Amino acid sequence: MHPSARIAAAIEVLDDLETRRRPANDAMKDWGLAHRFAGSKDRAAIASLVYDALRRRASARWLMKSETPRAEMIGALVLARGYSPGEIESHFSGEGHAPSPLSADERAALSAADLADAPVWVRGDFPEWLAPQFERAFGERAAEEGRALSARAPLDLRVNALKTTREKALEELTHLGPSACRFAPLGLRIAQAQDGRAPALAAEPAYVRGLVEIQDEGSQIAARLARAAPGEQVLDLCAGGGGKSLAMAAQMDNSGQIYATDTDGRRLTPIFARLDRAGVRNVQVRAPRGPAHDPVGDIAGACDLVLVDAPCTGVGTWRRNPDAKWRMRPGALEQRIKAQDEVLARAAPFVKPGGRLVYVTCSLLCEENEDRVAGFLAAHPDFSAEPAEESLKRAGLDALAGIQSPHGPGLRLSPARHDTDGFYAAVLLRAGV
Template sequence: MHPSARIAAAIEVLDDLETRRRPAADALKDWGLAHRFAGSKDRAGIASLVYDVLRRRASARWVMKAETPRAEMIGALLLARGLSAQEIAGHFSGEGHAPAPLSEDEKAALAAPDLSGAPIWVAGDFPEWLAPHFARAFVEKAVEEGRALAARAPLDLRVNALKATRQQSLEELAHLGAQACRFAPLGLRIAQGADGRATALSGEPAYARGLVEIQDEGSQIASRIARAAPGEQVLDLCAGGGGKSLAMAGDMENRGQIYATDSDGRRLTPIFPRLERAGARNVQVRAPRGPNHDPAGDLAGACDLVLVDAPCTGTGTWRRNPDAKWRIRPGALEQRIKAQDDVLARAALYVKPGGRLVYVTCSLLCEENEDRIAAFLAGHIDFAAEPAAESLAKAGLAGLDAAASPHGPGLRLTPARHDTDGFYAVVLLRAAG
């Protein structure tokens, strides 16, 4: 397909999203099924265009003074892709399968794009209802952080310490341009191409052999803050696909025991092939058997470490999931807060005296992070928050002192400041007795 035809197809997908209010992945899949002539490169190119529009939807609408999928596409080509007005006009020729030519209003908007008077939610490309929450979390940096969340994410990998060193993995993946991550000691980074297409890692021998795993650098840092040590008893209470369990297995050198569980057993399904590929032998997966079954019931008061990767709004993951920010609704925050309080209270039951509870979210909202920890500590006097600087020093993480949260205990990682996904992590210590 010609690039102009891909643009026209992407506008079709955006129109479907607008009409049917569903995830972008579903709309893209249906488009591909209905247009089987489109090859894999075409489908990937169309998806990249759609996601770029979703990254910059609010600012694209503002610049173009319209809210149609076509206007969003034109604005995103300017703001996200950096195309000139002349280049955009070349794609909107009306010839063949290209979109119709630009109107006079569209040409005028492209000639004088202006975001100087836009509110923070437009300039930062996030939902309007989140504006006060972002202003509280970032103050004068709200727009900067929003724009960073609207950028494309690189591909981050974690070297599996059970099988390889970082130097060995760098050599294995040198042909992909792999570089060492800035902070995570086992992290590798592969930049995305100019068209936004992701690297096909599944075909790489280093990945197939379990030398590396996909994991954002921020998630790696959050895992390392937990300081899982050889011989410890560790409970990963919201394990999901097992990314942090795998990281901790490496830190523990396959010694001790990790119990990986989740309230929804279906989320645990991906962990089994990942454990086999990684060679992680100290992870015991425990799925719930029915709504009233506690798969960790025998671990009450017995764990050196309980990791809570809490359910959250996922505001820190928008670089990778740009359509998620437009699908989230205000009521979701209230639901997540309740779930976070519940899981923290439950997690405390498993921590032995002198043990630690590590709370992690991929959210940047104070309401899901520092506020939840303040509420938890008020009701659990036998727990205390470890200072962020101390957590970093014990975990051997250099250069992150400035990541200490200004809103309370814990560590804040953001794309604007650290070039990671957005994460919050805090270590809570239980009194020895």
């Protein structure tokens, strides 16, 4: 397909998203099925254009003074790809399968392109209704943090210490151009190609053999802050696909026991193949068997560590899921806050005296992070927050000094400051007997 035809196809996908309000992956899949002549490179290029437009939707609309999918695409070509008005004119020629020529209003908008006077939510490319939450969390840096969440994310890997070392993994993956992550001691980073495509890792022998796992550097740091140690009894209460359980199993050198569970057993499905590939032997998967059955009721009060990777809005993962921020509604935040309070209350009885509860989210909103921890501590006087500096020191992450939250207990990671996904983590200690 000609580049201009790819742009036209991307506008078509954006129009489908606007009309049907569904995940971008679903819309791209349906477009590909309906246009089988498009090869894999064409589909990848179109997807990259779509995601660029979604990342910059607010600023693109503001720039073009229009909220149509076509305006989003034109604005994104300027803001995300640096196209000049002349380059855009050449692609919007109306010839063949190219989009129709620019209108007088579109030319005028391009000639006056300027975001200097735009409100913070436009400059930061996040939903307008979230402006108060972003300004509370980041103050004058709200737009900067929003822009960082609108950038493309790299591909991060965690080296499986049960099978290899980071040095050996770097050597084995040399052809992909990896580099050591800045903070995570077992992290590797692979930059995306210019078209936004990541390498097909599933075909890499190092991945197939379980030497590496896909895991953002921020998630690796959150798992390391939990300090799972050999011989401990650990409960991963919201295990999902098992990423943090796998990381903790390697920290524990396959000794002790991790109990991985989730309220939705379907989310646990991927964990079995991942455990087998990674050579993990100290994880018991406890799937729920109905509302009256507690799959981990027998370990109440016996856990050295309870990890709560809480359900959240996922604001911190917008680099990877740019369409999610535009599908998010205010009611979703209220629902997540309620779920977070419930899972924290459920977690507390599993922590033995002298044990620790580690609360983690991939959100950057105070409402989901510091506020929830403050509410939990007020209701559970036998728990206290470990100072951020102490958490980092004990986890061997001294290089991250200075990431303590300014809003209360815990630590914050963000793409603008640390080039990771957005994460929050707090270590809560239960008093001993």
